[in-house]
Amino acid sequence: MHRTDATAALGARTRERLDLIVDDLMERQWYEVPEFWVTDDPAFREAVLRSTRENCELMLDLVGQPGALPRALCPGARLEADVTAQYGATAEALVRTYHLGEHAITEHFLEVLDAGQIDDAPAALRELRSAINAVHAYMTAVMPLVVREHADERDRLYAHPDLRRLRLVQAALVGDSVASLDYAVDGAHVAVAAACEHAERAIAGVAHELGVASLAVRAPDGRCWGWVRTTDAAEVTARLRRSDIAGAAGVGGAASFRSAHEQARLAERIARGRRPAAVVDLRSVALEAF
Numbered sequence: 001m002h003r004t005d006a007t008a009a010l011g012a013r014t015r016e017r018l019d020l021i022v023d024d025l026m027e028r029q030w031y032e033v034p035e036f037w038v039t040d041d042p043a044f045r046e047a048v049l050r051s052t053r054e055n056c057e058l059m060l061d062l063v064g065q066p067g068a069l070p071r072a073l074c075p076g077a078r079l080e081a082d083v084t085a086q087y088g089a090t091a092e093a094l095v096r097t098y099h100l101g102e103h104a105i106t107e108h109f110l111e112v113l114d115a116g117q118i119d120d121a122p123a124a125l126r127e128l129r130s131a132i133n134a135v136h137a138y139m140t141a142v143m144p145l146v147v148r149e150h151a152d153e154r155d156r157l158y159a160h161p162d163l164r165r166l167r168l169v170q171a172a173l174v175g176d177s178v179a180s181l182d183y184a185v186d187g188a189h190v191a192v193a194a195a196c197e198h199a200e201r202a203i204a205g206v207a208h209e210l211g212v213a214s215l216a217v218r219a220p221d222g223r224c225w226g227w228v229r230t231t232d233a234a235e236v237t238a239r240l241r242r243s244d245i246a247g248a249a250g251v252g253g254a255a256s257f258r259s260a261h262e263q264a265r266l267a268e269r270i271a272r273g274r275r276p277a278a279v280v281d282l283r284s285v286a287l288e289a290f
Helices: 007-014 018-032 042-064 074-088 089-116 121-126 128-157 164-174 199-210 233-242 256-274 282-289
Strands: 189-194 214-218 225-228 247-257 279-281
Touching: 007 089, 007 128, 007 199, 018 089, 018 199, 042 074, 042 089, 042 128, 042 189, 074 089, 074 128, 074 164, 089 128, 121 279, 128 164, 128 214, 189 199, 189 233, 189 256, 199 214, 199 225, 199 233, 225 256, 233 279, 247 256, 247 282, 256 279, 256 282, 279 282
Parallel strands: 247 279
Antiparallel strands: 189 225, 189 247, 214 225
16 A cells, blocks of 8 residues: 555644544544443443554554554454443444544544645645545454454353453453442452362352452453452461362462462462362462462
8 A cells, every 4th residue: 555755744743643633532432422331430431542542543554654454453442342342332333433533533634734734735635535545444444343353242241141250350450440340459358269169159258257348250261269358368268278168279468459369379379289289378388489
């Protein structure tokens, strides 16, 4: 795909307005596609914002220089498609936001030209069609991928009802804001990692006995990841040992949501090497863990 200097300049000048374009497009999506905003969870908006920025960057890069059209979604676009499916927004609403993006970029091309920001404005105006065609080609390639990813995520959610909860936990573990998990991830926690099929019940039982909140999900590898909102790791360990939990289990914390989890997974690895396997508190095997 050939690009003249004038077209490249138009793309580069428009890219300098990226923050303005993204803010403009986020506002348009809010007001013009209200059916898309099915939740006020900050995590939903953050996914849309990330996708909007990454898609705009890629479109403007394609205008500025020749390049192959995408055959896969960028990480932000894939996250947005998955999150919208998880929260129940329709694929039709999602596609409408992409059409808004195409229109917004075109309008910003025109604003750059009107502002006289291109040295050879007459040449850039002649090349405007090329720039618009590049944006349209990007959208034509990407939107079917978005619809497919949205449908695939709906199928995954239907097949695995607990998958959405796991996805929210994974988001919390990488530091994303999670408002719909029904468990406060701030502060200190004691975490548990175990393969036992009764682990969720055991963790919930311990939390009930202590009068605190708990969270448990099944990880992709089949192990249970759990958290108990307490700072008493020794008490959690003792009560788990008296529960019906079987096999290796690790206890970590008290620490942050992520740190406690990392400690629990390490302790569970050590527990799996024990004969017989047991519930291991990482603090009791600090030297071995080191």
